[in-house]
Amino acid sequence: MANDSPAKSLVDIDLSSLRDPAGIFELVEVVGNGTYGQVYKGRHVKTGQLAAIKVMDVTEDEEEEIKLEINMLKKYSHHRNIATYYGAFIKKSPPGHDDQLWLCYGILWCRLYHRPCEEHKREHSKRDWIAYISREILRGLHIFMPTM
Template identity: 70%
Template sequence: MGTDPLDDIDLNSLRDPAGIFELIEIVGNGTYGQVFKGRHVKTSQLAAIKIMNINEDEEEEIKMEINMLKKYSHHRNIATYYGAFIKKLPSSNGKHDQLWLVMEYCGSGSITDLIKSTKSCSLREDWISYICKEILRGLHHLHNNKVIHRDIKGQNVLLTDNAEVKLVDFGVSAQLDRTVGRRNTFIGTPYWMAPEVIACDENPEA
């Protein structure tokens, strides 16, 4: 048996983001944390910074998300991973230090934002076709690597200023450990789930 890749990440050994990245404003919430618009101090390049408080109950999920981003974000339809940092907080004794996950900034918001901006009007059919095609490209990349996202929804599909479509938030993703792997756990956002996932259908032929 090989070493579990989760064991390779020592969260306490990560660098402090002070002097490297700075926060500008909060832009939303992701699984396990808030997301900020940030900036690289030296280059002024914008970035999305997801900030999470570290606790033992969620440490495995956090490590899983870092692994997913490191391995699979180098694709046109996945927000690029830039790095992870630990913000040491005074008198926390390491128990409530903050993890900063730094990723590509998508300045045009989410698909949910786009739909809301149209008010009572529907999205144009060619826009819908383009967005769906790009989402499927991203999912195809993940599935080829035996990764299931498990929380595809409007808030987790972002647009760059150049109208590129990017999948984000791998906080509940899973790596299938076999070629014919299957996940039956109830994880994700119920409103966006397929009925068979909500039912936790365990029929292997489904």
Template identity: 45%
Template sequence: MTRFENLADPTDTWEIVETIGKGTYGTVYKVANKKDGNQAAVKVLDPVNDVDEEIEAEYNILQSLPNHPNVIKFYGMFYKADQVAGGQLWLVLELCNGGSVTDLVKGLIMRGQKLDEAVISYILYGALSGLQHLHKNRIIHRDVKGNNILLTTGGGVKLVDFGVSAQLTSSRLRRNTSVGTPFWMAPEVIACEQQYDYSYDARCDVWSLGITAIELGDGDPPLADLHPVKALFKIPR
């Protein structure tokens, strides 16, 4: 595990501007760099003793991954000591003011509209370019879906959320743990939950992106009307 208390104090560099939203592990804020005014997003995770291996995995992947225009930029992890409330981890990332592509599609559907196919193609091209970069660096995302593809106000398409991503080594080019969001999961990933001799590789991300393409066109992935557990049984068939 990373010695989080050895990380720099975020308040020396970053100042919170406003709240963006709440995630699984804490609150997300817009922050400004005190030196140059550049803005970023920060996941504030507290207390530190509740931070599990998913945060550790995301940190390790983000700090080792070379920059790519279709993968969210990582500005660093910081530790804010607080003897009363417990220490906070600040995961500082590129700010994507455009929101997720799921939000975009849902907003259009609420107004009786659908995403234009040319825009869907543009988003998928960006996401596929980001996945190609991950796979070249031996990383499987394992949770590709509309909520994990963010847009910038300049039209950028960014893959985000590497909490369940997996790093492959030369001695282990396949995985056998079942993770992801049920409706987007590839059959071979689901099979690992049911039969321990199954495994999968980076191609599972391609399946998930295909399901995301359907989500962008229809507003939901296939089988979205089913309970997630029932969907897990239907997808491999």
């Protein structure tokens, strides 16, 4: 369906008009490095709610991919196996440097450690954990590839 295409709304996002994250989210510590930047454990300033924050430089070459990611998050973050989208922010840099985009998500990995099987009060093997995580990843991917 043409209406379901996240690419259709790419023109609706103006990265330069996004708010600054100062006073809204703060970075706590680095938890990982990725292709496009670093991922931090962050905190919502007013509520103290923890978040995952991907911080990346905004370059013209990657702007369309960034817009696509934002659109995908806005559209699909309601699924229990997709991180909840809290928002996107731009931290302005001095002239001559790339601005930084902050993509703020709910912390999805917490769900992996609080699964219903804990009520059985038994140890799970590594194989159980691998099966559980694989199943949950496939459920999340099903959103993007419904014919699976």
